[in-house]
Amino acid sequence: MRKLLLLLFLFILSIIIIQSHEDSSPSEENWPESLALGKEKLTKLHFYFHDIVSGKKPTAIKIAQASTTNQSPTLFGLLAMADEPLTQGPEPTSKIVGRAQGLYGSANQEKLSLILAMSFEFNNGIYNGSTLSVFGRNPVLQLKRELPIVGGTGIFRFARGVAFAKTYWFNMTSGDAIVEYNVRVIHYG
Numbered sequence: 127m128r129k130l131l132l133l134l135f136l137f138i139l140s141i142i143i144i145q146s147h148e149d150s151s152p153s154e155e156n157w158p159e160s161l162a163l164g165k166e167k168l169t170k171l172h173f174y175f176h177d178i179v180s181g182k183k184p185t186a187i188k189i190a191q192a193s194t195t196n197q198s199p200t201l202f203g204l205l206a207m208a209d210e211p212l213t214q215g216p217e218p219t220s221k222i223v224g225r226a227q228g229l230y231g232s233a234n235q236e237k238l239s240l241i242l243a244m245s246f247e248f249n250n251g252i253y254n255g256s257t258l259s260v261f262g263r264n265p266v267l268q269l270k271r272e273l274p275i276v277g278g279t280g281i282f283r284f285a286r287g288v289a290f291a292k293t294y295w296f297n298m299t300s301g302d303a304i305v306e307y308n309v310r311v312i313h314y315g
Contacts, residue, residue, distance in 0.1 A: 163284065163314035171253075171309040173212045173223050175291075180300035185210040186230075200238045205231040212246060216294050216304050224248040230264070240264040242273060246309075256280030258311060260289055269293070275311050287311035 178185040185208060192203030209227050213220035228244035246258045259277040271291045278285030287310050295304040 166312055166314055169282075169309075169311050169313065171307070171311070173214065173307050173309075174216045174220070174294060175226055175305040175307055176211050176213065176218060177208070177303045177305065178210070179206075180297075180302055195232075198232075198235065200234055200236065201232040202235045203232060205229060208244070212248075212307075216306065223250060224253075228260075233263070234265075237265070238267050240266055253281055256282045258282050258285055258287075258289075258309065264291065266293070275309065278311070278313060282311060282313045285311050285313040287313075 176185060179187075186206045188204060189207045190205040191201075195201055195203040207229055209225060211218075211222050212224040212226055213222055215221075225247050226244050227247060228242070230240045230242045230244070233239060233241040240263070242260055242262060242264045244260045246260065248254060248256050257279045258275050260273050261276045262274045264271055264273060269292060273289040273291060275285055275287035275289055290308040290310075292306045292308075293303060294306045297303070
């Protein structure tokens, strides 16, 4: 009799646990609200990306290349690691608002185009410590380019959007460049 009562008790307890779990599970429609993320909002950011590959303190360095990279007109197979300043204005002395850290590589055999895997980390104001993740194709010879924002952290958690890149300045001799970014990102705030 005791075993039967124990089994009955355990059965009822398991039904209660399953029922309470089903009641508290978020539905497909309201899962963002269940995470207490708040409402979606659009943030617009503007900054400059300083890609310095020459001199004593480059911000991007070659870490790998294919055996045929030097013979390729597009440097196909080149891979670089970057830790580059993001600034308020185009001048190298302008206030630093963050850093771009990640990889880029030459990924096209016919025309110069990079594949970019980069994290934009912001270091001041309400964005301090937050990041945006960029991953996509960057056809660097086009005047204006679109790069996808595929995620983020901090205030940009669950971010998605687009980064519009435009070459502001390029030195043909050194390969150094300054790129203007206008970013539109949707996130929860």
